[in-house]
Amino acid sequence: LKNTNIMNQEIAELIIGHEKVAHVQAANPLDHALLILIKSGYTAVPVLDTHYRVQGQISKAQVLDTILGTERIEMDKLHEHTVESVMSEKVPKMNVDDNFGKALTLSINHPFVCIEDDEGAFVGLITRRAILVMVHREFQS
Amino acid sequence: LKNTNIMNQEIAELIIGHEKVAHVQAANPLDHALLILIKSGYTAVPVLDTHYRVQGQISKAQVLDTILGTERIEMDKLHEHTVESVMSEKVPKMNVDDNFGKALTLSINHPFVCIEDDEGAFVGLITRRAILVMVHREFQS
């Protein structure tokens, strides 16, 4: 690894590439989003627009909160709402050239961080797990 | 902090005490567990028995998976199942006297780690967030 101080290290090797990231589109209906969330097993996934830019993130809790009011969950009501209408826009983002220190700081309050290139296109994500693996390696040596 | 090497440091100051931890009992019905999970906002919480020992953990996904087969989610079906019948027994545990290195290693694959005393009673939990805050402080100095 190129740099003695871990905070300045590059993040490229920590990134899960966009082709391996479960995600949904902002304009998708909620029943589609719930299906992706259940099938992937992830608590929350990134929301992209049609130009592959990160718009936010959505979790199972957000999808279910919109319809849990009634006695039973009406699956057909899910189809009437869009991801955009319930997603959270507060998703951490950083640039592919930012350093490990920035990824570590953002991961304190977020289970994953979205990575963008210079044009703002989605490159992939860095998880707390990847940060912790790197930290563990650093402390071991 | 008592020790120069972070891996040997004590974990006491990182623990969220049991009185602040949302949890459920193994014998509780699932509708009660879903209520605790939704109200607390947490993805997963520890499952304890009547002697305050950790039996496992349960997530919203596990509760919903048991009833999502049908066209609509029948809330009354939730009452017929217990937490014990769907919870995951694979929950990381460590002793209150174990060091930071052990907490870091366990947090790589688990969002939280349950802390027990010498008699096996639940003391509280350590989250990935608390580990990352400590790591960030160490790298800053």
Ligand SMILES: Nc1ncnc2c1ncn2[C@@H]1O[C@@H]2COP(=O)(O)O[C@H]3[C@@H](O)[C@H](n4cnc5c(N)ncnc54)O[C@@H]3COP(=O)(O)O[C@H]2[C@H]1O
């Ligand atoms: N299929 C699986 N196999 C093995 N371990 C699994 C797993 N699913 C979850 N885990 C473990 O559980 C942790 C929490 O997952 P969660 O889905 O709540 O939270 C995840 C999820 O919301 C998101 N995420 C991770 N990988 C993703 C991917 N390929 N696509 C979309 N979102 C992803 O990032 C969060 C943090 O991920 P991280 O790996 O740090 O932490 C993961 C990982 O340690």
Ligand SMILES: Nc1ncnc2c1ncn2[C@@H]1O[C@@H]2COP(=O)(O)O[C@H]3[C@@H](O)[C@H](n4cnc5c(N)ncnc54)O[C@@H]3COP(=O)(O)O[C@H]2[C@H]1O
């Ligand atoms: N009310 C809130 N206020 C501020 N930030 C919040 C929050 N709820 C969640 N977060 C943030 O989201 C992260 C993931 O929460 P999650 O509920 O998936 O996953 C949580 C949850 O399953 C469990 N957990 C945390 N605190 C708990 C508590 N007091 N009782 C029971 N379980 C808890 O440990 C996991 C990891 O927690 P961690 O703090 O590392 O990581 C948290 C924290 O950074």
